[in-house]
Amino acid sequence: MSILGTSNLDVFPLNLGGNTFGWTSDEATSHQVLDAFVQAGGNFVDSADVYSVWAPGNSGGESEAIIGSWLAKGQRERLIVATKVSQHPEFPGLSATNIAAAAAASLQRLGTDYIDLYYAHQPDDNTPVAESAAAFDALVRAGKIRHIGLSNFSAEQIDEWFAVANEHGFVTPVALQPQYNLVARAEFENELAAVSARHQLAVLPYFSLASGFLTGKYRSEADFEGKARAGMAGRYLNEHGLSVVDTLVSVAAELKVEPATVALAWLRSRESIVAPIASASSVDQLPALMDSATLELSGEQLEILDAASEPVQVS
Template sequence: MTTLGGSDIELHPLVLGGNTFGWTSDEATSHRIIDAYLDGGGTLIDTADGYSAWAPGNSGGESERTIGSWLRASGRRDSVAIATKVSRHPEFPGLGGANVKAAAEASLRRLGTDRIDLYYAHFDDPDTPLEETVAAFAALVKEGKVRYVGVSNYSPERLREWLETAERLGADLPVALQPHYSLVHRETYEPELRDIVLRTGMGALPYYALGGGFLTGKYRTRADLEGRARGTTVERYFSDAGLALVDVLAEIADAHSAEIPTIALAWLLTRPGIAAALASASRPEQLPSLLAAADVTLADDETAALTRASDAVTAG
């Protein structure tokens, strides 16, 4: 267990993604997933105000409402940190100052809590001056509605601008960066974002840590994708190099008497600047293999073999 960046948020090596809540997991199942995560030692649940507006019949905020109903039913608010994001809810697009404030208050209502532990700018908004956005986040921290600030999906240039702006305004610096990063996708984080994280002491909490499900080993043929909610996401990784990477994962998993996703996450945790890996589950029984990554120590040759296999995928 460690702490995130310069915050006091206790961090288990696995952050639980809430994107499945209200989408591929109904409320009762979602509650069981959260219970199992906390019972397994987990400390941080990650969601966004826009989850899951993309699903038929949804309008955004479903994940936050599901987490909120769990908080009310469980009474365990002080046992978990909650991260959510702003800029992609259909009613609250962008990062204008007034919108950030209104979106945060809407998230607080859906979650049924008085504070957001970690509040991310979900996607960059080039149409809004960074001074306005950074000041809006700082105001939320000052009001006690947000404890810490995070940034997601920002380019290295814009992240540097955010940091410079925050320092100039005397605003709270981000403690977390959430980039797209995994064995099958390294170009977003490496090398520039990684170097910023290492220089500033932020913690990187990458999403798509399992390649949208490809690195679970469940998808070994295209027939395995049929009828799957994540089929389109996973299909992009189907190649000789991608399947060879899964074979290496399987071999190392066998050597550790572990499961394939456990090893994929364990590799991620060896990478510079990575504070924890973010992964979601649609069913409680998927959680043990995710949480187990915290207890696996890869040998140097195993880490190197995975990195070489990853190089072959990401070079293509």
Template sequence: MTTAIDTGRPSASARSGLRQVGASDLEVFPLAISGNVFGWTADVVSTNAILDEYAAGGGNFVDTADSYAAGRSEIMVGNWMRDRRNRPEMVVATKVGKSADNPGLSARALTASVHASLERLRTGYIDLLYLHVDDESVPFEETLYAVDELIRAGKVRYFGVSDHTGNRLIEARIASGQMGIAPMVALQNQYNLLHRGEYEGDLARVADRQGLGVMPRFALASGFLTGKYRSRSDIAKNERGAEAAKYLSRKGLKVLATLDRIAQSHGVAVATVALAWLLSKPNVVAPVASASRAAQVGDLVAAATLPLTRAQIAELDKVSA
């Protein structure tokens, strides 16, 4: 059972444009800002500027992990919320399972990880906790019981999983039902115009049957779907270009050309269209995207209000198939 926490957060009726995460009462902006660059390529000044810009655009959903920059990302998010005094307004998602200090999802490791994250985030509760890995060395029941205890204690509100197969989602739902504990409400897996197969098969069907809120990660294909990588020289000029190199293909360039045309017709950025395509898909609540500069944030949040036509969605479906 979920322990009620009075967060002081306004209801959906008071804030337009928010989406509900699965069967939870979490109400989030349709674009989660990723903290994966905080403490890595984004320093404190840049991180604060990015988060300020995101919040100014209506954003309230921050996605981080205890393993991002060895915990520095959580520290920077926590410090920002403390300095802005806006914790009640924010929905904070973090992930555990990959940290060097508490690897894996044993009850001991998971509990220690959550307590460490709470301290770094300077908060008494985590809104959405993701199991960052599928740790098959630990019985699912042990992990789920540990999560449920954290929920009962008020330290976690809801939980979801990242990078689990459809079969494992089914196992988790059955186990939760048998044990009478809190079920998961969210799924985070890689999903974008150039990486569709992993999600659109069994995972999409299971997510739909279980009513999970889907938060696609790598929503912009490591930056390729922003349009900034169109040649080998573009990749060589950027320190993160190697991650996008695998998409620089005939198919990738055809997808970019289609995005270019649609973006031009709406007067928006290529990245905005790529994210809006994800938001048109069933059960997708909020793609997770990162910005290395505050100036990039506007193009991300604009996806929440971009009305793609059925024809444009179909065109993107076809070129990316």
């Protein structure tokens, strides 16, 4: 287990992504995944109020509602729940009014009276940071959320949030959720790593497996046909991406584990990374993710992966 930044949250070093719930996995399957995750020692799930508005027939909040129906079985104390505000169609942005309303809606869908970690999902250029930070602070003081996180914020925006919070005596964030993985290293390492360390932020990377590309299953355009994540994972299908996957598969074969296990273990070895986020659409996808929490890569294996994935910005 790992302590989440400056919080008192003791989390399993894999953050189960809830973006598949209500999208690529129905409620029953999602509950099976959650059951298996907790039984294997997991205790940390990530969601957002916008998940999964992009799926046909969805309007947002489906993931939270499915997590809520699972929690209703008497499981609330077994799970640390993270969710986010600012991208739901009915609750866009980070105005104080919107944050309060969105939090209330998330709490209702989750069927709980508190959220363990509540993220500002993306910056809002139309709202002063002081207003947003005050609204999050009010939720903490009211006991509706325990801790604050930031997602998709630049280093400058993170510094500004902390400066404002410290000036006004607001509760400060404990976590950062950026994109970071073996084929998308540049943004985090060049800009965000230093600011994360400076503010003692726990880093919880999303797209840890590059939308499935780092599972090693995708080597050609044909491999993406009919796949829900084709548009996201397909952008890594280039010479650099395939070279990284070849190296990843080689290291995984040496260790007799899945490529996804190695990709997540590499992330976990990086400074400030507490729990990479990865999702499973079915129970049989879960073991490879869970194995990453205990896999320790050797110095030589880390050097090989570092060299193969030397930062290249993916557009």
